[in-house]
Structures are given as structure tokens and as C-alpha cells.
Amino acid sequence: MSEEPARPGPPTLRDLRGLTQARIALGAHGAGLPTGAALAFGLDHARAREAVWTPLDVAAIREGLRAQGLDSVEVRSAVSDRAEYLRRPDRGRSLDAESAALLAGLDGHGQGFDVAIVIADGLSATAVALNAVPAAAALAARVRRAGWRLAPVVVASQGRVAIGDPIGARLGARCVVVLIGERPGLSASDSLGCYVTFGPEPGLPDSRRNCISNIRQDGLAVEAAAGQMEALLRAMLVQGTSGVALRREDPADPTALPGARN
């Protein structure tokens, strides 16, 4: 300490801020945060709350899909409003009766589909508005190139991850890919999650899903995520399973759940 060689100025934590995204070295006035830091925290929380509570703009999503040459249908979960969505995860996992009937009429002329893409609001409409259409379009292009039969994209409002199970089952799809808004953190409100399941049917455990998370501008890029989705679909269609039972050739591939919270 005192015997150490002199250095240019005393070190401060501010110099080391680059080592973590944690809010270190904020400074203090008594016990209080500096005004700027207090208001910045408030703004981040307001953004996260807005992401949770903003309704999904289904028309805009469908228009975006149309511009990418993708057909879509609109469904709703059994939830009546956002407050119920937050309180009743069970209802966010099932379809309302009208939506279930609509999907039953789209079973691919009796041949079913290899892949169904579901876009659900989850806990961040912001993430879906920013990232879902590009992710769906990137995946659809890969599905077409692979020669797989793709169902119309299903846009589900007030949906949880497992709403992909009844949707996939109604469509007769072999695999379902759910693109969903992740629970917003304070630093990022726009993370899209992706859950891929083989043989969707209501009541599947989360251990049957494979997850890719943090799809956003400053996280996992859309094209890279679509590549991972394609690799998962390829493995699932060959092996006839998904989740913890799926064998992975590339150790860098996304892993199976359990970490999912949505």
C-alpha cells in the first residue's frame, strides 16, 4: 500500500466502468443518487413498463409480414385483458374458442405443415414490434430453401410460450417456432425470445422446448438467430424429438431449457 510505487492520480471505480454493465460508481449525495442517475433509472423502468403494458399492434405486424410475402392469421389466447394476462399464465397458454376453430380450417389441405411460426406478444410488445417480422422473414426464407412446408404465420395476442402447442397441434405442424417478447430488464426492453418444439400438443413440459434468447439489435442478430433456428429444426425433423432429448452436433448450438421464465 504505502510502499507501492506512486501512480498517476488515485484510481477510481469510474475508470473501471467498462468491466461490467452494472450501475457502478454512480456517486452519492448523502444516501441519495445524483439527480441524473435517479432520473435515468426512472426512464429505464418506464420503458420496461411500457414494453409490458403496450398492446401488440397486430395489424402492423401482419402488414409487415405481407410486405415480406408472408401470409398470416390472427388469434387470441383465452385471456381477456393485460391485467388478466399477468395474473393467469394458464389462460395465456390456451386459445380462445374462435381462434381454435379458425386454425382447424388451415390444416394444409390434409397434408399438414413441417414448420409453423407463431409471433406472440409475451411480456414485451416492444421486442415484437422491433424484431419479430425480420426474424420471421429470415426464418421463412430458410424454411423455403430447405423445401419444408411452411404454415401461414400465426400472430397471437396475450400469448405465453406454450400457446404454440395448441396452435401447432391445430395446424397439424411437425414443428412450431414461437417468437415472443421476453420479460423486459432495466437495460433492455426489446429482447425477443425464440422457442422451438417438435410435435406440439397441449400440455407439453418446458423440457421439450429448445430456446434462443436475447434476439435484438444489441444482442443476438436476427440472421444469426434464424440460422440457429434452422439448425434446431433440421435436427428435430431428423431425430423426431426436441428439448433435453435432442442430440446436438454443434456444441455451440443453443441448449435446451430449463431456464425459461415466460
Place this chain on the structure above:
Amino acid sequence: MAYATTIEGTRFTFPDLRSLLAKATPERSGDQLAGLCAEGPVERLAAQIALADLPLRTFLAEELIPSDEDEVSDLIARRHDAGAFAPVSSLTVGAFREWLLSPAADAQALAALSPGLTPEMVAAVSKICRLQDLVAVAAKRPVVTRFRSTIGLPGRLATRNQPNHPTDSSEGILISALDGLLMGSGDAVIGVNPATDSLPDYIRIVELLETLRLRLDVPTQHCCLGHVTVAIEAMARGAPVDLVFQSVAGSQKANAGFGVDLAVLREAAEAARALGRCPAGGQFMYFETGQGSALSADAHWGVDQQTMEARAYAVAREFDPLLVNTVVGFIGPEYLYNGKQIIRAGLEDHFCGKLLGLPMGVDVCYTNHADADGEDMDALLTLLCAAGVNFVITVPGADDVMLNYQSLSHHDAVFARETLGRRPAPEFEAWLRDVRITDAQGRLASATGALPPALAEASRLLPGRAA
């Protein structure tokens, strides 16, 4: 057996003890999700009136979850001390509340009573307590534990410094831990939630924290909050494990969901004791709990979430822990919907833990999908300090960048010290003064982020900064 009460000619009946307890529970979304709650405020009051007339002895005669199917029930029954229970054995739940509030229930009487109380008894009485009652009774029941620091002394508040990092980067953890120490946080424990559950990462993290502790000579303990089976493996390899951590819940099935049972917790406790790091007579186990965990594992047996939470404390009590905290607002709005529900749950958990004799702390926290914000946390922290909470958790700027939720900020601990007069653990308080983080009055000496000379040494642990 059925329970009933009549209010102005309307008879309310409750088919069994589980239903009586659930319907008497103040409103919360988890009991609504489970379909257990009262249909409205009048039915809730009817249940509370019926519960107040219930003899405390009933909980010894009638099990909520059968002992032969659940090792937590079996543990509760086996450990009940009839002699300690004797002073209140003739009371109803309502009269027990009055006794707890009376001067007769002083620190000595409450400490002597703890082994005679079951989780169901303390959960029941909490349901007919206002927030003020929960504060007033808990404030009379200090529970003191000790490792390198002494935690839970009256008039003091310790903190867990939680330097989490999204990828467990050593530099990121270290710099965050230093940020907390500079704000005076870390006398309960410096504890990291690891991003992975791998053994090499667990060992790397405890070795990092051990190096930090030794370099700075901080009178505290550290912990990597990995799974208890990983801790057992790490101890077998000679890793410097101060505290053994595990999340626990109130039924055998819910604990199985966490991948633990009483036997593996015993194995871990024995391994930690054998390391001999903790002074004789001290404590070295650390448990976290939280309302809703049993329901989310479909392991609640039709019992309300607050009673299930109190049952988790029977598991913790078995292992004489240094630290126990409820992670009250972490689980989300389907269990605790808003700030009001989170605040009440935090005070209930602290009250129940203290009455059962646990060194109770609280992670004062919320998620972005709950209807809660920092002001609710201000209210809960202030109430908990009045109630004499042993410790709270603090992170940089209230933002946990690994678990993506908001806990308290290190600044909030400064508020508790400087405005509410809650001093740190005595050994840590002296250290803060010695290294000049605080001045002679215990106030933060500098808010500039400049490292005091004694801590500048620690920055040399960082890569590229070796002297």
C-alpha cells in the same frame, strides 16, 4: 373437520383447516391463481373471525399435509417442543395475537417460545395481524448469528453485497463487489448468483471472493449461490466455501423441484462443518425462500402460499443457518401482483421467520411486470428496519444485471444507516472506519468513487493492473 362462523345471520363454513387458512389470507394473486382465496372481503373476514377462535393446539392435532407423505410435515411434527409450547398452549389464534403484542412477550419469552411454535401457528396468527402488528412483534424478537461478523444485533442492519454479472466475468464480479464495499455493503455476505451451475465456475467464483476477502481483510463471509450438490463437489475438491447456499420450499415435492431433500442438505452441512472455516458456535448455512415457489412447482397440496412459505422455515431452522431471506418480489405478479401485496408478504415472511427463531433477512425487490416500483421498495425497507430485519440485499443502482430484476441499491443501505440509524455489524463497522470508507461518525467519507488506499490494493487484482 369443518369450521364456521355466522355474521349477521349469514353462515360461512370452511370444510377443512387448509381452506380456513387460505380464505383468511389477505388478498394475493397466487392464491387466486390456485383457486384457494376468499370470494371477497366479507368471506375473508368471516374466515379470519373463525380462525381467531381456533385453539392453537388444533395445528398439532390436524396436519395440513400428511407426515407419512411429506418429510417437511414429518420434520415439523418431530421437532415440536411441547414444553416450550406450554405457555401459549391454551390460547386461541386470536388470543395468541394479543399475547404477542403484550409486554409479557419480551425478547426472552419469545426466544423461549420459538421451539414450541410450528410454521402453521405463526402463519395463522400473521393472517389476522395488520402491518403494524407484524412490525411490532418482530421488533421484539432479535435473532443473532455469527461467522466473521455478528448479524442481527438490535439497532443494526447488515447487507448482502450481490455483485452478479451476466456471464460470471471475474473482473465484472470483482468491480461490482468493490463498488458495494465502497458504499459500505457486505457485512452479511458477499454473495454471487452464478449464471451457470458448473463446478469450475463455482470454484473460480469462491476463490475470487476469498482472494478479495483476504487482500482487504474484510470481516465478512462469501458465498456462491450455486446448487447445494455443486457446493458439495467443490468442498470435496478443497474449495474455500464459507457459506453453503440452497433455495428451499415448504413441501418435500417442492424441494424435489429444487433438486434437494433433507438428506442432501444434511450432507452439505456436515461437509461445511468439516472444513472448519466457521468459528466454533457460529453458523454457515444460507437459505433463500419465497411465497409462490410451492405453487409454481405444483407442490402446494391445496395450501395457501403464505403458509407454504412459513413451512419452508422449518426446513431452514433444521440447519441453524447464518442467513435466511425471502426473495419476496422476484417471483412475479401471478403470485404477488403489486406493491401492496409485495410489502405485506415481505413483512409476513420476516415476522414468521423471526417467531420461528430464524435470522431473517429480505430481498426487497420487484420485477418489471409487477405493478410495483422503487417507491414501494422505499416503504418496505423502512418498515423492515422498524421491524428489526437482520439484513437486506443491495446491488449497484438497484439493477441486478444478471437476474434482470430490481433489488435495493447500495445507496438504500446508506439511507438505513444515516437516516434510520441502523448501524452495520460491529466488526464490519470498525473495518469501514479503519479503511476510511466511513468517517468517525459512520458517514460515507467520499462519494467520488475514489478508492481509499487500502482498497486501491484490490484494483490490482484486475487484469492488466498488476503493480
